[in-house]
Amino acid sequence: MRRSRSTAVAHALAAVLLVFSCCLGFHFTPRAQERAPQEPAPGAHAQAPGDRQSVDLAKLYDAVVDTIEQKFFDEALLKRLDWRERAKAFRPTVLSAATAEDAFRQINALLSELKTSHTALFTPDDYEYYVLLDVLSPDPSLTELMTRQFWGSGPYFPGIGVFTREIDGLHFVDSVLEGSPADRAGLKYGDEVLTVDGMPYSPVAAFRGKIGTTVELKIRRDLDTALQSLEVSVIPIRPTSAFAAATAASARIIEQNGSRIGYVHIWSSNEANTFKAALAKFEPRNIIQDRLRRWGVPITPDRMSSAVEDAPKPLDFLIVDIRGRVGGNTGVAGQYLELLAREKSYWGNSRTIVRSNSGLQTGLGNSPQNPPFRGRSTLLIDHHTRSAAEFMAYGYKRGAFGPLIGTTTAGAASSGALFAMPADLLLYVAVAGHELNGERIEGVGVTPDHRVERPLPYAAGADPVLDAAVDLLAKQAPK
Incomplete structure (x- = not known):
């Protein structure tokens, strides 16, 4: 079933x-x-x-x-x-x-x-x-x-591993891909980026012709200090590969009040193995196996049994971060929920509306029930969370998996198709609309259970949303 x-x-x-x-x-x-x-x-x-x-x-x-x-x-x-x-x-x-x-x-x-x-x-x-x-x-x-x-490669662009947002003509770092050159160089959320090698910053054009080189970024971290210079390597960024690598690199354990809290930032719901691999980092058995392999010790039941005594303590909680401007595949978003599901339907009945020669066509579906993730979790969302990620947020909230923390999602839940235009431009067109249980997410979004803002300009990397999630979960730990 x-x-x-x-x-x-x-x-x-x-x-x-x-x-x-x-x-x-x-x-x-x-x-x-x-x-x-x-x-x-x-x-x-x-x-x-x-x-x-x-x-x-x-x-x-x-x-x-x-x-x-x-x-x-x-x-x-x-x-x-x-x-x-x-x-x-x-x-x-x-x-x-x-x-x-x-x-x-x-x-x-x-x-x-x-x-x-x-x-x-x-x-x-x-x-x-x-x-x-x-x-x-x-x-x-x-x-x-x-x-x-x-030709001969997938789509990629020259970059350093950040997304920026323009506010009143100023460019601020809005996202940093974990493990990217920008992350390693110390670029932070909220930094204003002014120049690249002395020329005005722009998201893609500023790095053209510079793959394989190191550039000098002039940034402003706050209004009260002088400009800073950062040396950053420019690399070819293949989006799907970069998102998978960043998701894997984001996985870490936060210790708080004696609790072990896992954290994973999902950058795209494009294929489920990325999230599975990140979660595997938290499993004691996998940690043991990795340790034995590094030691060159054959893995046998006896050795696994004796090594369990040395195993890290299991996670008490898990924080899943789906903030950011990338959606993905709804089927994969469903698989993500299956990894976190408890024992009841998380989407309920769905209705998908598409255009055809005979008018609007409607498809109906329902959602699966799957074994739970072993532990309590919370989901971080923001105004960038969109598309398939919003479906995940909706299902997470409807299934009462745990609290949603952050700000209301983008309300961008149509399905898009891409078309080539003259001059090598691309036109993105909404080709389907969706309803879940008779509700529209498009134009509405998914609201958090705990609203926490994360101001952008000159934030110096501060993340009050993550801090709130850690504090909330740590308070739920058994005494």
């Missing part, structure tokens, strides 16, 4: 990948036209269009408008907005833009009127461009782009 229910939810909810929903109306950082960088590997050559003359804006705009009309799942919304007429009226604004970047911003402003996640235009100067190409199953329309831009 458990297997059949697990299969049902996988088929019902994993038909479309849910990843990296955009913040509609985000700001593209202007940049000068560049020559193609001479990278030591082929994959980081993706170049954003430079000046206005290098982009046929009319062709681009018409392709965007037509694709939305053909692929966007909510035809009723398009009719209410009178999409074709609205796009026609908006066209002169885009075509008269002074720069290509201005035109891209205007197109995204139009797309934001749909008020639906997973719907935006991305350029090679956006992190999302590479993440989507790597995580989403390739559409045939992307084959030529993938071959031209990343």
